[in-house]
Amino acid sequence: MAKVFSAEEVAKHNTADSCWVVIHGNVYDVTEFLPEHPGGSRIILQLAGRDATAEFDPIHPPGTLEENLKPEAKLGVVDPESLKQLQRQSGKGAAEESKPPPPPPLDTLLNLDDIEAAAKTQISKKCWAYYFSASDDLLSKTLNNTAYRSILLRPRVFVDVTRADTRTSLLSGALQLATPLYVSPAAMARLAHPDGEAGIARGVARFGALQIVSHNASMTPEQIVADAAPGQVFGWQLYVQTNRAKSEAMLARINRLRDRYKFVVLTLDAPVPSKREHDERAGIEARMVLEGSKPPGDLAGAGKSNNARPDADSGVGKQLFFGTAADLTWETTLPWLAAHTDLPIVLKGIQTHEDAYLAARWARAHPGSIRALILSNHGGRSLDTAPPAVHTLLEIRKYCPEVFDAVELWVDGGIRRGTDVVKALCLGAKAVGVGRAALWGLGAGGWRGVDRTFESESHPIPTARARARVCARIPSGWMRPG
Ligand SMILES: Cc1cc2nc3c(=O)[nH]c(=O)nc-3n(C[C@H](O)[C@H](O)[C@H](O)COP(=O)(O)O)c2cc1C
Known part of the structure; x- marks a missing residue:
């Protein structure tokens, strides 16, 4: 049976020395993977100790976790009630944006x-x-x-x-x-x-x-x-x-x-990657929101691990370009x-x-x-x-x-x-x-x-x-x- 962690326990692992994230209810220790991440370590560290599903899901095809993490990196599952409670306390999920208006009829x-x-x-x-x-x-x-x-x-x-x-x-x-x-x-x-x-x-x-x-x-x-x-x-x-x-x-x-x-x-x-300022600016804004909601010091070690990796403010384009x-x-x-x-x-x-x-x-x-x-x-x-x-x-x-x-x-x-x-x-x-x-x-x-x-x-x-x-x-x- 998978080990169950409370969201408070997961939240403690929010630094480059011990970095856990929740994806689709599973708890992963990604500390060792930080230097390997094509998008740079910083972007993961911004989400360290949290539910990162909303950020991870749209840009990673199924199988990405299995391909990149050792099986032992999957530590267990998070207790969903404690996760909801923690999210309520902190206002909302990390990068959640306000709900869009209803879409106009296509015709x-x-x-x-x-x-x-x-x-x-x-x-x-x-x-x-x-x-x-x-x-x-x-x-x-x-x-x-x-x-x-x-x-x-x-x-x-x-x-x-x-x-x-x-x-x-x-x-x-x-x-x-x-x-x-x-x-x-x-x-x-x-x-x-x-x-x-x-x-x-x-x-x-x-x-x-x-x-x-x-x-x-x-x-x-x-x-x-x-x-x-x-x-x-x-x-x-x-x-x-x-x-x-x-x-x-x-x-x-x-x-x-x-x-x-x-x-x-x-x-x-x-x-070579190009300079796409709209994309980079959106990355900077997202980073400021995330960093603003984290206690100081959480990002210690970000970017240290591999200078060749792009930073979170580089936008999606540069992150994809790596490799x-x-x-x-x-x-x-x-x-x-x-x-x-x-x-x-x-x-x-x-x-x-x-x-x-x-x-x-x-x-x-x-x-x-x-x-x-x-x-x-x-x-x-x-x-x-x-x-x-x-x-x-x-x-x-x-x-x-x-x-x-x-x-x-x-x-x-x-x-x-x-x-x-x-x-x-x-x-x-x-x-x-x-x-x-x-x-x-x-x-x-x-x-x-x-x-x-x-x-x-x-x-x-x-x-x-x-x-x-x-x-x-x-x-x-x-x-x-x-
Ligand atoms: C968001 C976005 C992502 C793209 N990704 C790729 C890609 O992965 N590989 C590629 O060869 N071209 C990529 N392109 C370029 C497109 O294949 C195509 O050359 C370009 O979008 C055509 O211009 P248009 O958007 O004005 O139709 C991308 C373009 C956009 C807008």
Whole structure:
């Protein structure tokens, strides 16, 4: 029988020398794990001696505790009555925020602005800041969207649109999809809603859309696809880890799920963490609330254990980044990857025509290796002032159009309207991804909110695509060679 601890007893273990936490009613001694925690020791120490379930749960996939703690670290269970009593005495649970207003009916949300605004009222500040944030001054994030505003469609007349549809095929015909609109990989969906990444899968199922699952998903790859619709397909995104064995184990797991996960996306645009001030500010605020409610001295030892680990005020992004390899190269990484998966490879985060050219050259020299490139600046979250994907697409058309014959080009970043999708398709993109849009949908109404988002974003893709058959008009003098 598990040993039962009172909440008062747990509360005594609130320092770096003896650090206990309660998660889902179980009491864990995490003292030894403090220096190992990817998010830094401080963030755990803020919660030391308390029930940390609300903070832990949305950002750690099931199995995390078992993977990282020795079995003896699980000490027993907490007496639920004493926990409730202690929480009543201290006012409320550690980082609990006030209850959100009821969500607006989804059918009143007409576009992504409405959906984003609704999500903001439903999700925590921390979640909003993490999703909304982009690097430095948000210039790339803003330009991602305004770039599409500067491109005009040239709709033709006398085009029969009665049979216009959105069907498309990707990866040289390996994937037959009902729409070119797909979900870009984005971490931590359960921060927005318990439906999480599986909810995104459910929300896009009606549209037959592809979903790329983030390396930092808040659910396991198995959970995400468990209830997927028949024929629904996924890609899996990889951040190569400094500890390659971890990446290799994950690739082996994805290889086993190949009936659902049809390709691997290697993200290349974030070799170092960026400065996302909204996210960091939310981290600082949360830290101040937590530290303000703790007796002085509790955080002694925080950060001492490992200077390389981020501090709690670094925001969610930097915490997730820990362990990501910064030494990737064409010559070493691609052969390594090919040795660990025979699934098609898609490179994500190509931002210049030069790199697109190199990737195409690699694809020609190694048939079957790289099958598609995702032109992306990570939603403006990596290097600020990096170009929007649509600029890179235009560069490729101008300087090395032969790339289109060697690899498929997919784009993401700043897509807020179906017309943005059509413009990207007119310019040669085979598929168009949305990152934040799916997360805002989830925040606004769980899986139904994602469904509503895709409904809104899909308008008017089929008919506009059929009519704008030549190409988008590009303002002259807009592009300069780099
Ligand atoms: C909250 C959030 C988390 C993200 N996480 C990842 C990730 O884990 N891996 C990745 O390759 N890209 C990630 N991205 C970038 C997206 O895949 C995509 O490139 C970007 O969101 C597209 O821009 P958009 O949000 O304007 O649609 C993330 C983006 C956001 C907003």
